[in-house]
Amino acid sequence: MSIEVGAKLQGKVSGITNFGAFIDLGDKKTGLVHISEVSNGFVKDINDVLKVGDEVTVLVTSVGNDGKIGLSIRKAQEQPQEKREFAKKETRNRPAQKKSFSRGQSSANNKQDFDTLMSSFLKDSDDRLSSLKRNTEGKRGGRGGRRN
Structure with a gap:
């Protein structure tokens, strides 16, 4: 089974570190989900979100020449089509915001x-x-x- 960028796969959490989780993809293949790719929100401790043995759906984000596989749980979760299009439009049409450095004083x-x-x-x-x-x-x- 060849693993390609953009593929959604089922895997099992085989190990957890302070920077991410290793996912067993089967066929003697293992990938890493970085802690920033676990959830849409901020994750301080990955153990609060994942446990060894959990079944997860992951999206392959990168495959290195050295065999390292980058995965994302966050990107594998489906967004409704309308929400995705709205997010794209919003970032394209967003006017530059001016930052105000005053601290409430005149x-x-x-x-x-x-x-x-x-x-x-x-x-x-x-x-x-x-x-x-x-x-x-x-x-x-x-x-x-x-x-x-």
């Missing part, structure tokens, strides 16, 4: 906060520069230092 407040932060930064920066100059002036090798 722009005047943000401007004042920025000005306050900037003036305190400049004052602190000037203080540090003058302190640095004062400490390096009289020392050997410093800029503007005296030579005997």
Whole structure:
């Protein structure tokens, strides 16, 4: 039996790791379902969704030259035709959304906060520069230092 990309197969969970589940496809073939391909929702622990010995329907997503078989349970589940077409249309026709970075404050407040932060930064920066100059002036090798 040759396994081709796009084929739906029945398999049995033969092993579980923290990154996915190994599926026995029969005929001495085993594939891996990555944890991101187990369910449409977020899966924190794969043991909450799958157990060793569970029968699952998988879709072959990749077959490597080295014999590794990539599988997906999520993609093997049927979506109604209308829902699939709607999802395609929605992604094609979706306008670019502008992100707003304001945190519920008016722009005047943000401007004042920025000005306050900037003036305190400049004052602190000037203080540090003058302190640095004062400490390096009289020392050997410093800029503007005296030579005997």
